[in-house]
Amino acid sequence: MSALLFNLFAxxxxxxAVGTVVNKNAVNAAMCFLLCLVGVAGLFVQLDAxxxxxxxxxxxAGAVVALFLFIIMLLDxxxxxxxxxxxxxxVAAALAAGLLLVGICSFATRGHLDAPNPNYxxxxxxxxxxxxxxxxxxxxxxxxxxxxxxxxxxLGVIVLSRKLDAVEGTS
Amino acid sequence: MFNLWFNLxxxxxxxxxxxxVIAVIFPFAGACSLAERKVSAWMQGRPGPNRAIVxxxxxxxxxxxxxxxxxxxHLIADGAxxxxxEEPLPGHVNKLYxxxxxxxAMMPAFTTVTVVPFGxxxxxxxxxxxxxxANVDVGxxxxxxxxxxxxxxxxxxxxxxxxxxxxxxxxxxxxxxxxYELSMTLSVVPVFLWINAPGTPGTMSLxxxxxxxxLPGFWGGAWFVFLMPLSAAIFLVSLFAExxxxxxxxxxxxxxxxxxxxxxxxxxxxxxxxxxxxSHMIVGSGVFTLLFLGGWNxxxxxxxxxxxxWLRHLTGAAFTLHPLFVGVVSIAFFLGxxxxxxxxxxWVRWTVPRFRYDQVMKLGxxxxxxxxxxxxxxxxxxxxxxxx
Numbered sequence: 001m002s003a004l005l006f007n008l009f010a011x012x013x014x015x016x017a018v019g020t021v022v023n024k025n026a027v028n029a030a031m032c033f034l035l036c037l038v039g040v041a042g043l044f045v046q047l048d049a050x051x052x053x054x055x056x057x058x059x060x061a062g063a064v065v066a067l068f069l070f071i072i073m074l075l076d077x078x079x080x081x082x083x084x085x086x087x088x089x090x091v092a093a094a095l096a097a098g099l100l101l102v103g104i105c106s107f108a109t110r111g112h113l114d115a116p117n118p119n120y121x122x123x124x125x126x127x128x129x130x131x132x133x134x135x136x137x138x139x140x141x142x143x144x145x146x147x148x149x150x151x152x153x154x155l156g157v158i159v160l161s162r163k164l165d166a167v168e169g170t171s
Numbered sequence: 172m173f174n175l176w177f178n179l180x181x182x183x184x185x186x187x188x189x190x191x192v193i194a195v196i197f198p199f200a201g202a203c204s205l206a207e208r209k210v211s212a213w214m215q216g217r218p219g220p221n222r223a224i225v226x227x228x229x230x231x232x233x234x235x236x237x238x239x240x241x242x243x244x245h246l247i248a249d250g251a252x253x254x255x256x257e258e259p260l261p262g263h264v265n266k267l268y269x270x271x272x273x274x275x276a277m278m279p280a281f282t283t284v285t286v287v288p289f290g291x292x293x294x295x296x297x298x299x300x301x302x303x304x305a306n307v308d309v310g311x312x313x314x315x316x317x318x319x320x321x322x323x324x325x326x327x328x329x330x331x332x333x334x335x336x337x338x339x340x341x342x343x344x345x346x347x348x349x350x351y352e353l354s355m356t357l358s359v360v361p362v363f364l365w366i367n368a369p370g371t372p373g374t375m376s377l378x379x380x381x382x383x384x385x386l387p388g389f390w391g392g393a394w395f396v397f398l399m400p401l402s403a404a405i406f407l408v409s410l411f412a413e414x415x416x417x418x419x420x421x422x423x424x425x426x427x428x429x430x431x432x433x434x435x436x437x438x439x440x441x442x443x444x445x446x447x448x449x450s451h452m453i454v455g456s457g458v459f460t461l462l463f464l465g466g467w468n469x470x471x472x473x474x475x476x477x478x479x480x481w482l483r484h485l486t487g488a489a490f491t492l493h494p495l496f497v498g499v500v501s502i503a504f505f506l507g508x509x510x511x512x513x514x515x516x517x518w519v520r521w522t523v524p525r526f527r528y529d530q531v532m533k534l535g536x537x538x539x540x541x542x543x544x545x546x547x548x549x550x551x552x553x554x555x556x557x558x559x
Binding site: 027031034050051054055057058061062063066067069070073074128 | 268307308309312313315316317319320322323326327329330338341342345346348349352367374375
């Protein structure tokens, strides 16, 4: 039963992921992405990672994709001709995809995962404490670095939008 | 009868329980639409809907007239009208998303109910056990996660309608709902800081929050609305914004956007949006009740177990501790609090004029969010000081 569900969710996720990439219509692509995230959340639930599943739904499916749609609607991308890729970016994208594929393959063949710590508990529950503990001890540096990156991106957006305002004001 | 129930397949049991809860919420949400009309009429000094009546019911002496004046038959009339009306499907819309959007509006509202406890019963040992469809530790997080998906129905309805006013409504909805989600999530963190004392495994379960509000003693029995009034206020304001209620109903503000995201909708599809809004209000009020108003506890400083112990003592009847009786009474307490909150929703709607869009954004980002963060820091320090 659960293996069947897992496979169904996995298939669903892959189909939606392909749909995200292939779709010409930006809104359709965003909706496929949304379904893809829901599929991944389903996979997390199957793996007893409830907290991860609901955080994924809350942050990515609930907010990030909604912002994507907001931007798509603001720019009104739909209906216009899609811009063809430059040859350089095509090569770079293919290279990146290839590297990612090699990484996944090497992880699948050679990598190993530590057995879950029995102290963290399982069952119908999130066992929030181990997550929080790990986040503030082992993974403190990556979290801070990610936060710093996001801050830099946010500042960049503010600076850019201010500049545009100034240009519009003078012209 | 009990044996028959417990011998059923667990999956079938789950489906039946889920359907039972939906069978309560759907008519409840429909009744809210009638209550809205009656409350607005009452506040504006007019009689409101009071004409419809089933033919043979008019002959019942007092009751018939009373129910007619109360307008309860308008509920049936409205429902039947929406069912039998022609379903217009404008030619310029994106058909798939146009039809999908109303259904999508209902789904999050009904899905969140699975993790919201709505009552409790006492087992033989005197413990209070919650009545809920799924007792998961992620509780509130699941409610927030699933209800945040409700924004897509508004965005898709606005976009798929392929016309100016719905589009503006959809754009407004996407920005507004995300803005207020932040303050809403931050405002409840102090509650969970307080109930997750050091040394406990840590939980976000809503049933645990109620258990903490039914402890003996002055601080234990106090509802969180007394301990954390600012959190409750921020949560309630965000709830108004999240459910698109006036004064925050930017996505459908009929004064400047005709009907907002549902301008192109009619008949049953439109009524689905309507019912979904009330379902969201019911679930939101339920979560507010659980977090800040003591859930199914009858009064502050009077827990459900104490209440029934006292009732047993007073009447001496054994049935007062029967799980079925306790369960029904606790659900009645819980629903009573929800009804009061729903009345407050309607009261505010017919009292406060609608905000402008920039005022909504300013309130969300410049007032509520800093206030929620300051509130969180204050309670984090206070709780750390108390627990030390």
